[in-house]
Amino acid sequence: MTRLHAGNPDPVRAILDGMAAWAGAPADEAQCPVRDVLDRVGQKWTLLILVALEPAPRRFSQLQRQLRDISKRMLTQSLRQLERDGLVSRQVFPTKPPSVEYALTDLGRSALPAIGALLVWADDNHEAIRASRAAFDAEEVA
Secondary structure (H helix, E strand, O other): OOOOOOOOOOHHHHHHHHHHHHHOOOOOHHHOHHHHHHHHHOOOOHHHHHHHHOOOOEEHHHHHHHOOOOOHHHHHHHHHHHHHOOOEEEEEEOOOOOEEEEEEOHHHHHOHHHHHHHHHHHHHHHHHHHHHHHHHHHHHHO
16 A cells, blocks of 8 residues: 655645645546545545444444434445445344444544544634634625
């Protein structure tokens, strides 16, 4: 596996530089490992599902209650994608009716520190972002 930041004292800069190089190339977007992963992580429900699974495994109905405004179809689709990516595991229990439990994998759990940092940043900057949106929208109307 190629690592853009291997041996670089500033790994974030190395990744950003690598993304900039790919951005100008007409090649397949999936060739950029960062964009390939961020496409999934940037989806609307991904981070919320991963955070919901952080404390303990959850059944489908528990996740749906916790993420109140997600449809059953979207939750099913998101969980399947996360399972495909190796971030979430699915275990079926032989009960009547069968019960299914979802849990973070080691790979999914390894994303939590970065997700936590993003959540803290979002919380710290929410008011400034809302103020900026209001100012922008006021200028658009004028």
